[in-house]
Amino acid sequence: MADNDRKNEGLIPKEDLEYEKELLEKEQLEQKMLYQRELERAAREKADRERHERELRQQKVELVKLKQGVIESSETIKEEPKxxxxxxxxxxxxxxxxxxxxxxxxxxxxxxxxxxxxxxxxxxTDYDLTVLVVMDNQSLYARTPELTAFLEEYCDDINGDGEVNVLVYNISTNYSDPTTVTSSQAQLMTQLQLGENMLIISDGTTDFEVHDFTGELEGECVTALGIRLNCSLTRDKLKWQQMPDELYIGIREPARLLSTSYEEMSQNYENALPTYLRIYEAIASSEK
CATH class of the missing domain: 1.20.5 (Single alpha-helices involved in coiled-coils or other helix-helix interfaces)
Structure with a gap:
């Protein structure tokens, strides 16, 4: 578990954290200055109203005195009010x-x-499960509707709202375009710090901490990188006859993250595991 903590601490560069902190402090200072100006303006308006009301009260008092004959003239009232x-x-x-x-x-x-x-x-939409798709091409991204429908067939109503909804979150690892490298890396680091994202589909080019079922489950589809997706079932469901062999679905190992405790992620693991095992059983049966 200590090793996992050290790995997670390195996911966000120190320079990024300091830059985010600087932006937050600058925004807080601007908000504080704006709030102070609003207070000063409100105070000026209040003072003007109070001065005006005092003048009106003084005029009323002197008007009464004029009518009663207590005084003959007034500095503030030059003539009878209309x-x-x-x-x-x-x-x-x-x-x-x-x-x-x-x-x-x-x-x-x-x-x-x-x-x-x-x-x-x-x-x-309150999603029951979020599945990360991390690939260096757009082949699976183009089949997001088919992939979503396939995953929802095996997912439980985890949140108990009477519906089954799965969110497929696509992240590209194609870093050939320098204009999108920073954005893609930031998305990946952010999503990996969310403990709700338990299932990951990848092409094997990126190393993730997924549970190794090779000693627990049987079948050629079981690998250290996850369950190999390429089979007749998935090719038909995703309408992808040229699906590559290097395509896996894995379930993340519980760990303490920036936004999620180890206990919370362990519970998310238990919630996602039945869906993962159903997918394994369907793929294993398809290979027989």
Whole structure:
């Protein structure tokens, strides 16, 4: 287990972590400055309102004194106030916005956030299983719908929502294009740090920590890299008669990851194992 920890620690370069940390600190500083400016603007508006209200109260007091004869003149009131003018709907709306705009903005923002959460929850697909496809060509990527349907035949309703949904996540290891190398490597490192991605289909060009069933399962399809997929069953299901021999499906060994504990990944392993064994049995039977 110690060896696995050391391997996982090396998956993300130290320079990338420091760069991500620098970006986060810069973003936090900008947000803090923006928040401070908003506070200052709100404070100025509040001070203006309070000063205006004090002037109105003072004028009302002096107006009462003028009417009662307590004083003969006022510095703040030069003439008798005119009869209150009925505001138009537009002016009433403007006054309401001036006095209550922060409350309105907060309510609208809260409603938008709540609506997004409800929409995202209602429309998001909760996948029972995520399968990584790591290859140096696009042959299997072009057959993603067929591969998804094939995997769903052997998958359980792991999350208990009454449906079986499998997500196939394709990552290219073709590094001949320098413009996509960094992106592909980042995707691979990120996905390998997620403990939900238990099954991996690869062409054998990349070394993964998958469980070796060669001493536990029988058949020529069982290899140290996983179960060899090439057989009459998979060729028909995936509509791929020229499927290469070097194509394997493996189940990852549990390990402690950046985002997943060893115990959580062990549970994910147990959840994915029945699906993996059903695929093995189907392929082994197809070879007989």
């Amino acid at each position: 009869e209150e003018i009925k505001l138009s709907p537009g002016k009433r709306l403007a006054e309401f916005w001036y006095r209550s705009k922060w409350i309105v903005i907060f309510c609208v923002f809260t409603a938008l956030v709540f609506g997004y959460i409800v929409y995202d929850t209602a429309t998001r």
